[in-house]
Amino acid sequence: MYRQHFGLQEHPFSLTPDTQFFYNSQSHREVLSTLLLALRHSEGFIKVVGEVGTGKTLLSRKLLASLGEQYITAYIPNPYLTPDELKWFLAEEIGIAYSPELPSYQLLKDINARLVELAKAKRQVVLVIDEAQAMPRETIEALRLLTNLETEKSKLLQVVLFGQPELDELLNRPDLRQLKQRIVFSEYLQSIARKHLPDYVNYRLKSAGYTGNPLFNRSALSLLYSASGGVPRLINVMAHKAMLAAYGEGADKVRRCHIERAIADTGESRSLGRWLARRDYWLWPSLAALAAVGIVVPGLLGMTL
Template identity: 70%
Template sequence: MYQDYFGLREMPFSLTPDTQFFFDSAAHRAVLNTVLLALRHSEGFIKIVGEVGTGKTLLCRKLLASLGPEFLTAYIPNPYLTPDELKGFLAQEIGVPSSPDMPAYQLLNEIYARLVALAAEKRRVVLVVDEAQAMPRETIEALRLLTNLETEKSKLLQVVLLGQPELEDVLNRSDLRQLKQRIVFSETLGTIDRRTLADYLDFRLQSAGYRGRSLFTRGAVRLMHRASGGIPRLINVLAHKALLVSFGQGRSMVGRAQVARAVKDTTESRRLGRWLSVTPFGWTPWLAVSLLLVGVGLWWYGGTP
């Protein structure tokens, strides 16, 4: 596509959550540092909530990559597990041999013995659940019971829950109030503000091998932020499409007109920024109307004797 044209080693705005492209914004850095601090102090439950597309999975992978060898991590990308499947998964991840016909109490005893042994080796076990809002209620309760396993001084299992805002509704259920009380840290993952967006775009491009000046003009950045609402996933989609348009037109930079084409081609960005629908001249309707009114006013006053 446009990789060779713009001097890139790889696609800079891929939707794959690659830690190479983790942008260390102030908001994301604060959330990551809080979670790392909480895990190093052996806290119980940690909750991270963010809207769709705000980078929860990428943050999750960055978190897993940032934990040292003293941590043993288990990552659950698909939360649709039964309680027995959850226990079996945890047993497998921490090295407990199990079989389908093993009684539930025996499996739990084996898990506990293994967690105690790991604690004696100064190793901490962290279970990370992505898309936690979709986890069945019975499985959430089983997860809470697993965190009851502890020594006199610390928890044997720490849990990080990442989910969409619906996770708050799930945890507000009266039958899950015991779990909610165990959430020690709760963080919200925000969007990218307009002042930071240009740095975000430059960082992604440079991480993909680009070494030139900024490819996106100020007008392009402003329109992209309005149309995306600062959501990283939408930003990536729009930036990718805008680069395609610039490549197709033989341009060396991405301007407002190219971003406008990308916005028109992206349903979700049109929904967020429908008031930004762009005219053939690259103007937004309110700007076109404003200029028309100014022109009429000048003509009226200029022509009045």
């Protein structure tokens, strides 16, 4: 589409969680550092909560890519599993061959033996669970029991839970208090701050091969933040649509008017951004009418849209 027009090698605002586009914002950097430190010290359960679209999946991929060879990792993108499915998933990831005839108690015994073997070989096993708020209550209990497996000095299995705020509501249930008490670190992933939005956009563009001057002007970025609230997924969706709009009219820059079109096409955009975009539609024609009678402040209509 617009890659050749803007001199790009890839689409900069794809929603695919590609670690090449991981932006090291303060919140993401601090959470990643905490995760790496906690895993290095075998802390057991770690929880990361963030609103929809704040980059939890990308952060989990970055975490997995940052762990060294001493770690054996298992990643569950969809945790809607039965307790037995969870155990078998872990078993296969640590090298236990699947056998449907194996009873559950024997499977748990084999998992424990394999984890002890790996610990003796200085290998740490990390289970990363995305969208953990969707995990059934029985499966959460099975997960807690799995983390009971430990030596006198360290946990044999470490678990990182990534989830939406509903995860906190789930863990506040009285019957899950034992698991909640085992969470050593609990982090909250923040959105991109307004002052860092230009850096975020420019970083994504540069990572996609862009080498020119800033592609989005300041007015466009200001409206983009108002419409996205700094949520990376919304930023990406509307920035992509705005670039399509700019490409469609042969523009070499993304301006405020292109962001306005992206907002109009994005139902999830924030109400402030939609209001500002609608205001522009009636404000500028009115200013043009005032200019015709010579009562507009000089230079006001020269603002770049």
